[in-house]
Amino acid sequence: MRPIQERLSALGLSSLGRTESHVLTSVNKVLEALHRLAQIPVPECKAPAPINGFEEGRMLLKQHTEALLGPPPAKRNARIMVTMPTEAADDPRLVEQLLANGMDCMRINCAHDDASAWKRMIGHLRDAEQSFGRKCRVLMDLADPKLRTGPIEPGDQVIKWSPRRNLLGQVTAPARIWMFPEKQASAAPSPADACLPVQVSWLDRLTVGDRIVFDDQRGLRCEIRVVESVGQCRWAEAVRTAYVTPGTTLRQRVGKKKQRDTKGCRKTKLGPLPSQEQVLILNVGDTLILTHDKVAGRPAQLDVDNKEIMPAQIGRTLPTIFADVRAGETIWFNDGKIGGVIELVESQQVTVRITQARECGEKLRADKGINLPDSTLRLPALTEKDIRDLPFVAAHADIVGYSFVRDADDVDELEARLHVLGGEHLGIVLKIETRGAFEQLPSLLVASMRTPCDGVMIARGDLAIECGFERLAEVQEQILWICEAAHVQVIWATQVLEGVAKDGLASRAEVSDAVTSQRAECVMLNKGEHIVKALQTLDNILQRMQSHQHKKRSMLRPLELASRFP
Known part of the structure; x- marks a missing residue:
């Protein structure tokens, strides 16, 4: 159609660029207008009935979205899905905050935690629903047969600590060192830069103000000072960087001697230290x-x-x-x-x-x-773990996220297993995360239409690797288009406002990405320390943008900029 799109627009006709949900109706209307302009009799349409008209296509997508994700929130059309961190199992307040700030769907990743934790998360959500008088769907994402790197040999047993310094190299905060009896491991009661196991008899004789000297692994003379006693443990502080290993000799200074020999010192050796992660x-x-x-x-x-x-x-x-x-x-x-x-x-x-x-x-x-984007891997879409998890999912979830789905047979297998478990009422979300799944998307959609409700998640992280980062924008556009043609809702996932969720700050690129995400029916946020702030930010962006853009259509709302221009 590309060669004639501009020519159609020049005639004041639709260029057929925004017809996904009502393709045949749009084509017929343009053909009718062209025939009348050319004063040629309009041929009789022989298309099979019924044909989705302009409004019917939009209504079907709206109905299907509500069936899967529930009614839209009060002030925006796109839903927001939030991935639960482990902390949500034991922190009902966090779940309450998320629901209060606009979460429409709780996502539980079955690759993490266990059934006990999942049940507590869902329980906190149901309690919060009662408190706020609003519903929230639960999507449980099956763990895929993820190919991952194996373990690496442990590295050296070495600990390094450093004080904090300003740009001039001046110490602004000393390093904090927690010393504990080596045979009675005791976790530091507050953040520590290093935890050192030493002999209890030596620890007992340390008092606040004592200085401890040692030669670190570089051969440099270092010193730490005891600042607090906590039972049999001690806190010490250091104003110089040091590297220590098991067997490093610590000497407690007695009196005011400053000579380098060991006279006047009580000694001990460091016990076993944790091996450092090797990369x-x-x-x-x-x-x-x-x-x-x-x-x-x-x-x-x-x-x-x-x-x-x-x-x-x-x-x-x-x-x-x-x-x-x-x-x-x-x-x-x-x-x-x-x-x-x-x-x-x-x-x-x-x-x-x-x-x-x-x-x-x-x-x-x-x-x-x-x-392995070029390889055809003969792996099952449903792993043994997925099959073990399915009874819980069927009993507690509203939607099941289907990872590593590749073809229609995979969809049939999941439907059959859900039917046996009494979970045929569950919605199914197909995660498009491989090149094979993208290439089979039309077949996958036809297969999933047999379920009560279905959707598609654009898993942009793996998909970018599989299809090439430079192709991701093109691929996600095609998924959006073909899903709209099938009247199937899309979930926009992976790294949405990740900077806000993790660090509390968003980049310009992340905000632009979040703006584009409103073309989907649902946007997914991943977990992070500042997830509530990320949720509030996304809610604000989606509310602002929905009056400017719907799918590919620009909404010609009155512009504030134009209204100020005389």
Whole structure:
């Protein structure tokens, strides 16, 4: 249609650019107008009845949205879904705040927590509904067969502490060190920069004001000062950075001696310290070996000239994928931060050449996502965990989120299992997070239309990796269009106002993204320390924008700017 769209507009006719929910009606109307302009008899329409007219298409989408997500809130059309943090299980006040500030749907990610915690979250919501006199749907998101990196060998047992300094290097706050009996582990009652296990007999003799000296791992003489006693434990403070390991000798200064020898000192040695998390540092051109998940990962081994002797290796979950990948296919790690190409596939390992990472190198940790957009993975959409979780979901949720769905057979399987569990009344939301699911979207929609109500979630995080970040805008546009044509509601998900949720501040790009999100019927927020503020911000944006834009249509409301112009 593109070549004639401008020509249609020049005639004062619809360019057919906003007809998703009533395509055939719009085409027929334009054809009728063209025939009359050309003074040609209008041919009889032979399309099958019924045909959705302009208003019928919009009404169908509205009805389907209300069936899945409930009636719209008082001041906006788009709903807001909020992902529950673990804290929501034991903090009813948090759930109350979310409901009071506009949450329309509670999302519980079944990949986290357990049935006991989920039940408490839902219980807090039902209590809050009674208090505020409004309803809120519950979506339970099944955990997908996520491919992730395996564990990495633990690093050294070393602890570092540093005081806080200003731009001039002056100490503004000393480092706080918690010392406790090594055989009676005691958590620090307040945030500590370091927790040190030492002999109880040595601790008992420490008093406020005592100085403790030691040589740290750099060979530098360091000192800390005791500032508080808490039972058998002690708080100390340091104004210099230090590195300590198990066996570091601590000396308690007695009297006013300042000599470097050990005379006049009482000594102890540090007990076992927690191993530091080890990471793999990967650069473009590096080799990475993927092994079975039972083999602990390790960094690359280098010689004295910093040349690689042994490449870095790391395990991964889902060992059966080795049979589904081929040399030349791309692979991505950690939400697309690290990219590579598979060079060699063997029975016990896969060799990857890193092709994308920051110039300074990118860190790869355990339990980070792996994406294989070019590979056809023979994995079940419903895992054993999903099947164990389904009875709870059927009994307590309103909607089930279907992760890793790929084709119509997957939808049929979920429907069959819900039917057996008495959960055929549940709405189903198809999470479009892989290239395969995007390419099969029309078939998925036809299959899901057999359910009482259905929807689509644009899982933009994984989808961007699978389809390419540069294509994400195009892909999400196509999903919005085809779902509107099917009169199916869309949930806009992943990193919406993430800066507000995590840090309390939004970037300009995040605000623009939130503005665009109002084209969907529902917008999802992820958990974060400032989630209530993120919810308030999104509610405000959606209310302001709905009078300017609906789907792709600009709403010609009176402009404040124009009204001020004489």
